[in-house]
Amino acid sequence: MKSKFAKRITTASRSFTRTILDLTSQNSIISFAGGLPDAALFPRENIEKHAKNLFETQDNRLFQYSNASGVEALKIEIAKKYTHALASEIMLTNGSQQGLDLVCKTFLDEKDCIVVEDPSYLAALGLFHMYNATIKAVPLHANGVDVQELERLFKTYQPKFFYTIPVFQNPTGYSYSLENRQEVVKIAEKYNVILLEDSPYEALRYDGKSTVSFADLLPKLTIALGTFSKTLAPDFRIGWIKAPQEIISALTLSKESTDLQNSKFFQYICARMMEKGELNAHIQKLVEYYRPKRDALVEALKRYFGESIEFVIPEGGMFLWVNFKKCADSMQLFDKAIKKGVAFVPGSVFFSDKRISSYGRLNYTNSTLEQIEEGVKALHSAYTEQ
Numbered sequence: 060m061k062s063k064f065a066k067r068i069t070t071a072s073r074s075f076t077r078t079i080l081d082l083t084s085q086n087s088i089i090s091f092a093g094g095l096p097d098a099a100l101f102p103r104e105n106i107e108k109h110a111k112n113l114f115e116t117q118d119n120r121l122f123q124y125s126n127a128s129g130v131e132a133l134k135i136e137i138a139k140k141y142t143h144a145l146a147s148e149i150m151l152t153n154g155s156q157q158g159l160d161l162v163c164k165t166f167l168d169e170k171d172c173i174v175v176e177d178p179s180y181l182a183a184l185g186l187f188h189m190y191n192a193t194i195k196a197v198p199l200h201a202n203g204v205d206v207q208e209l210e211r212l213f214k215t216y217q218p219k220f221f222y223t224i225p226v227f228q229n230p231t232g233y234s235y236s237l238e239n240r241q242e243v244v245k246i247a248e249k250y251n252v253i254l255l256e257d258s259p260y261e262a263l264r265y266d267g268k269s270t271v272s273f274a275d276l277l278p279k280l281t282i283a284l285g286t287f288s289k290t291l292a293p294d295f296r297i298g299w300i301k302a303p304q305e306i307i308s309a310l311t312l313s314k315e316s317t318d319l320q321n322s323k324f325f326q327y328i329c330a331r332m333m334e335k336g337e338l339n340a341h342i343q344k345l346v347e348y349y350r351p352k353r354d355a356l357v358e359a360l361k362r363y364f365g366e367s368i369e370f371v372i373p374e375g376g377m378f379l380w381v382n383f384k385k386c387a388d389s390m391q392l393f394d395k396a397i398k399k400g401v402a403f404v405p406g407s408v409f410f411s412d413k414r415i416s417s418y419g420r421l422n423y424t425n426s427t428l429e430q431i432e433e434g435v436k437a438l439h440s441a442y443t444e445q
């Protein structure tokens with residue numbers, strides 16, 4: 060049967076994070092590997108209250124087919140996140156992962172060039188491969204991308220878009236400075252390249268001030284992706300795209316041919332939580348809960364590893380990107396760490412060329428403070444065995 064599969068499937072590799080998720084769910088391994096929110100915090104009571112209310116106030120049309128772009132009340136709420144955005148510039152997606160897929164479906168022909176950050180989000184890299192895109196990578200630093208290299212790539216390859224995660228990036232936790240954003244905007248305008256801005260973590264800010272998005276700096280050339288997966292619950296599968304209306308119309312065609320529409324039920328719950336300020340209050344709670352976890356991981360890493368590793372403390376999000384300087388290939392450290400009962404994601408999987416890397420991604424939101432301490436201790440024990 061395999062011989063009948065499309066090339067995009069036979070050449071796709073299984074996501075390494077999925078492998079680790081399977082591994083860690085089977086036994087008592089402490090996992091810094093996933094990108095999961097803490098399930099203990101899902102706002103069950105709010106969800107239950109609004110679900111009940113929907114049953115009491117809506118007739119059966121609640122469960123009928125509707126339009127592909129999403130529930131108006133939710134689009135109105137999401138539009139408020141941007142300066143001067145209209146509800147007609149918003150469409151709902153089944154998570155931002157579907158947003159990425161719809162953008163690829165709408166914009167990419169075989170071999171079209173795109174630019175990604177180096178390193179970048181694993182599942183986006185996998186998706187771009189499935190669309191047989193020509194992928195060029197621009198180095199990412201703690202304050203943003205290498206703008207000279209970005210300009211060279213734009214000029215040489217005229218990419219369809221630049222895929223960027225400018226706030227609390229996955230996997231690095233890095234954020235672009237305002238200066239870096241402004242440089243990127245200048246180059247994007249000069250070469251007429253779309254900025255595909257993916258920002259699932261931006262609401263989880265523990266320190267510092269929020270910065271202006273590409274969607275607000277350059278609305279005519281930005282396709283912005285958002286999601287409620289990290290702030291509400293991933294199972295809602297509600298994400299959104301904000302883009303100029305012409306692009307939204309094209310994306311809506313793609314959405315219709317993919318799955319017709321999102322389920323309305325969760326969209327209404329989400330809209331009501333936003334209208335009543337409950338989502339913002341919940342996000343505040345998450346921030347207060349996750350900040351000590353980030354601090355605990357930073358403190359334990361410093362205490363156990365001292366100068367033998369390097370990392371930048373992220374101002375928010377879910378990840379820490381650690382340079383295990385004494386271990387040229389963190390995949391080897393991963394094998395030893397698993398034996399000691401702790402998992403993380405080796406850096407190489409996040410690079411488009413999958414090169415050997417001394418870096419690793421550590422998630423802190425889905426472990427308890429005790430697990431963070433235990434996990435870092437075990438990781439250090441694996442590291443000193445090198």
Ligand SMILES: Cc1ncc(COP(=O)(O)O)c(C=O)c1O
Nearest residue numbers: 094154155156180229286288298
């Ligand atoms: C950068 C990035 N984009 C998109 C997604 C997909 O999120 P979802 O489809 O749950 O909205 C994730 C999930 O971890 C992510 O890290």
